Amino acid sequence: MLESCRNAQERWGGVHKLIDSWLKARHELIRSFDALGAKPDALAENGELLQDFCGVLMDYVSAGHFGVYDQLTKEAEAFGDERGLELADTLYPRLDAITEKLVAFNDLCDAGKCVAEKFKELGALLHERFELEDCLIEVLHNAHKDEAVTQA
Structure with a gap:
């Protein structure tokens, strides 16, 4: 999972501050997930490691739904990107x-x-979510980044 996060940062890093920040938060989420997974007893203890993970998880999810997804959709609308908006309509229900x-x-x-x-199910869900989000970034943002620079 961490490697796919690094690949996403390499592809989209520096393109947009909001996306950059979100990808950094994703990296933190993966690290927290891995740290918790390395200590399965922490799940039963409901200790600091688990609480930290849950906090990072909720922050990441919230940033996606209340920031990044909206921004990506607005960008696609601004550029009249019907293909991107159709993709968003397809992926958002699964997200x-x-x-x-x-x-x-x-x-x-x-x-x-x-x-x-x-917790094990969570790993598969996060992996799927990251792939869907990467697809959204690729189609809804990268499709317009050159146009955005030209219009600026």
């Missing part, structure tokens, strides 16, 4: 479904009911 599962995991942990099997 919403993944978000619900991530929030449910956080809620379980808040209730002291965090279990290892849910």
